[in-house]
Amino acid sequence: VCTLAHVFEGLGFATVALASIREQAAKVGPPRALHGNFPLGRPLGRPNDSLFQNRVLTAAFALLDRPRGPVLETFPESVSDVSEEALVCHLPPRLDPNALPAVDEANALQAAYRRSVAARDGRTNFGRALTEAQIPEVLAALDRIVNGIDWKQAGLPADPAQIAIDLRTYYFEAALALAEDPARATDTAWALERWFLHDTETGRLMMAARQAMKDAGASFAAWFYMAPLDR
Amino acid sequence: VSDADIKRAVADIPAPTFDVSSFVIPKRLSDCKVAIVTTAGLHHEDQDAFAARDTSYRVLDGSRRDIRMGHWSPNFDRVGFAADLNVVFPIDRLNEMARAGVIGAVAPRHLSFTGNQDETMTSLRIDSGPHAAALLRADGVDVVLLTPV
Numbered sequence: 419v420c421t422l423a424h425v426f427e428g429l430g431f432a433t434v435a436l437a438s439i440r441e442q443a444a445k446v447g448p449p450r451a452l453h454g455n456f457p458l459g460r461p462l463g464r465p466n467d468s469l470f471q472n473r474v475l476t477a478a479f480a481l482l483d484r485p486r487g488p489v490l491e492t493f494p495e496s497v498s499d500v501s502e503e504a505l506v507c508h509l510p511p512r513l514d515p516n517a518l519p520a521v522d523e524a525n526a527l528q529a530a531y532r533r534s535v536a537a538r539d540g541r542t543n544f545g546r547a548l549t550e551a552q553i554p555e556v557l558a559a560l561d562r563i564v565n566g567i568d569w570k571q572a573g574l575p576a577d578p579a580q581i582a583i584d585l586r587t588y589y590f591e592a593a594l595a596l597a598e599d600p601a602r603a604t605d606t607a608w609a610l611e612r613w614f615l616h617d618t619e620t621g622r623l624m625m626a627a628r629q630a631m632k633d634a635g636a637s638f639a640a641w642f643y644m645a646p647l648d649r
Numbered sequence: 650v651s652d653a654d655i656k657r658a659v660a661d662i663p664a665p666t667f668d669v670s671s672f673v674i675p676k677r678l679s680d681c682k683v684a685i686v687t688t689a690g691l692h693h694e695d696q697d698a699f700a701a702r703d704t705s706y707r708v709l710d711g712s713r714r715d716i717r718m719g720h721w722s723p724n725f726d727r728v729g730f731a732a733d734l735n736v737v738f739p740i741d742r743l744n745e746m747a748r749a750g751v752i753g754a755v756a757p758r759h760l761s762f763t764g765n766q767d768e769t770m771t772s773l774r775i776d777s778g779p780h781a782a783a784l785l786r787a788d789g790v791d792v793v794l795l796t797p798v
Contacts, residue, residue: 422773
C-alpha cells in the first residue's frame with residue numbers, strides 16, 4: 419500500500435495508508451501512514467468491533483490535517499497475538515469409518531460450512547480453486563502424495579498453494595459455525611490456523627503431503643506456500 | 650504459527666524507495682469524497698481471481714458485499730476477513746462516517762490490487778496504478794484510504 423500511496427498522491431489525491439509493518443512503511447515513506455500493531459490480515463485491528471475500527475479510521479484521517487509529510491504514526495492501541503493456543507472446536511463424529519479420515523472429516527463438516535456461509539448472506543472465501551464436490555478427490559490426491567506418488571501425477575486439480583488456501587478456508591468457515599466460543603474464534607488471529615494444522619485430519623494430511631513433496635525434491639514454489647512461512 | 654515471527658521475516662523484504670514525494674493538502678474532511686484502495690486482492694464473485702504477482706486491478710462496487718479474498722499469501726490471518734470484511738475493507742465504517750458528516754461522501758467505486766509484487770512494482774507505478782486512479786478521478790474522489798493485509 420505504501421508504494422500505491424506515492425502513486426495516488428502524485429496523481430492529485432490525498433492519501434492515508436494503513437500499514438501493518440512499521441519497518442516497511444518507514445522504508446517506503448508514503449505521505450501519510452498509520453501503523454497498526456495488529457495481526458497480519460487485520461489492518462482495521464479487530465473484526466466485528468465497529469467502535470475499534472472507527473477509532474482506527476479516525477486516527478488515520480487525522481493525519482490529513484498535517485501540513486507536511488511524510489507522516490508515520492503508530493495507533494496507540496495494540497492487538498497482539500502472542501498466544502500459541504489453538505481454538506477449541508470439537509469436530510463431528512466419524513460418518514464413514516471406511517473412508518479416508520480426512521475425507522470423512524471434511525464431509526462431516528459440510529453442514530457447518532453451509533450454515534456458516536448462510537449466516538453471512540452467502541459470502542464465502544472458499545472456491546478459488548475447488549468446488550465442494552472436489553474436496554474428497556483432492557484429499558485422496560494428497561494421501562497419494564504422502565504415500566509416495568509424485569505430486570504432479572497425484573491428480574491435484576489446481577496449484578497446491580491455491581488448494582491449501584481453499585482447504586483451510588473451508589475449515590475456517592465451518593469452524594465459525596462450530597466453535598465453542600465463536601467470538602474467540604475471530605478475536606484470536608491464527609487460533610484457527612493452529613487448530614487446522616494441528617487438530618484436523620485434513621490439516622495434518624496437507625502438512626504431511628507438503629513434507630513429502632519437499633522430501634521428494636519438488637520445487638520450492640510447489641510446496642512452500644501451502645503453509646505459513648514459519649512452518 | 651506466530652504472527653510476530655512472520656512479521657519479522659517479512660520486515661526486510663525489498664521495496665521501492667522514493668527520492669521525491671508529492672504531498673496534497675486536502676479540503677476539509679467533511680467535504681471530501683473517500684475511496685478505498687486495497688492491496689488485499691479482493692474481488693467480486695463474478696470477477697476474475699488474481700494470479701500470483703498479478704499487476705492488474707479490480708473495481709469494487711461499494712454497494713455489493715460479495716467480496717472474496719483473492720490474495721495468494723498464506724502469511725496472514727484469513728479468519729478476520731471471513732467473519733467481517735470491514736477488518737480489511739471498511740466500507741460500512743466509511744458509510745457510517747459519511748452519515749455522521751465526518752467525511753463528505755463515500756465513493757461509489759473502490760479499487761483492489763494484490764500484494765506479493767516484484768520489488769520494483771514498475772507496472773503498478775506507471776501503468777495499472779495511474780489507469781485505476783483515473784476511475785477515482787472521474788468519480789470526484791478527494792481522499793484515498795489504502796488498506797493492506
